[in-house]
Amino acid sequence: MCVEPNQVSTDKGRYQRLVGRLMYLAHTRPDLAYALSVVSQYMHNPGEQHMKEVYTDADWAGAVDDRRSTSGYFTFVGGNLVTWKSKKQNVVARSSAEAEFRGMALGLCEALWLRLLLQDIGYLSRQPIRLFCDNKAAYDIAHNPVQHDRTKHVEVDRFFIKEKLDDKIVELPKIRSEDQLADILTKAVSSQVFSKFLDKLGMCDIYAPT
Numbered sequence: 001m002c003v004e005p006n007q008v009s010t011d012k013g014r015y016q017r018l019v020g021r022l023m024y025l026a027h028t029r030p031d032l033a034y035a036l037s038v039v040s041q042y043m044h045n046p047g048e049q050h051m052k053e054v055y056t057d058a059d060w061a062g063a064v065d066d067r068r069s070t071s072g073y074f075t076f077v078g079g080n081l082v083t084w085k086s087k088k089q090n091v092v093a094r095s096s097a098e099a100e101f102r103g104m105a106l107g108l109c110e111a112l113w114l115r116l117l118l119q120d121i122g123y124l125s126r127q128p129i130r131l132f133c134d135n136k137a138a139y140d141i142a143h144n145p146v147q148h149d150r151t152k153h154v155e156v157d158r159f160f161i162k163e164k165l166d167d168k169i170v171e172l173p174k175i176r177s178e179d180q181l182a183d184i185l186t187k188a189v190s191s192q193v194f195s196k197f198l199d200k201l202g203m204c205d206i207y208a209p210t
Contacts, residue, residue: 016043031198033086034185068092069099072185073107075114081201086185097137098154105157128168132175139172
């Protein structure tokens with residue numbers, strides 16, 4: 001999806017109402033998070049093709065208007081999905097490692113907030129937060145204390161993550177790309193992959209025939 005130079009305008013108010021309904025549903029439907037992050041980018045200037053995408057909720061393409069990456073995370077407590085987010089990054093990433101690094105920092109902030117919330121209600125966890133990463137370059141940068149020219153522009157996130165690693169608050173287990181659940185929050189995937197990940201998230205279709 002993108003803004004076409006000669007796109008046919010559509011009912012802006014109607015489009016915004018439809019996206020608003022998606023926002024409501026997405027509070028309990030993590031499978032809608034990425035689709036919502038895409039269609040909400042066109043709230044101020046929707047075209048007919050955007051209206052069609054809102055209705056069908058299918059086959060979302062990457063944003064091509066500004067080439068910004070999308071961050072996404074799932075957080076689990078005791079094996080149960082608690083929070084999730086799909087958000088377009090504020091700046092253009094110059095590499096996949098940079099995009100991944102910014103996403104890691106976003107997810108870690110959420111996990112730290114949840115950790116403090118659990119402490120407030122009396123649950124003290126001595127286990128480190130497990131932040132799964134499938135990007136080797138980002139993994140290496142997080143563990144390497146040496147400053148590189150290629151990481152200067154993300155050094156705040158780099159030092160933030162490195163500090164938590166050194167304090168044993170977080171650990172970075174490696175994960176295969178094909179097992180990275182957060183992929184459905186950052187890009188369009190095949191229906192087979194989508195269904196597989198929904199099953200791993202504990203989601204099921206209660207209306208499916210048994």
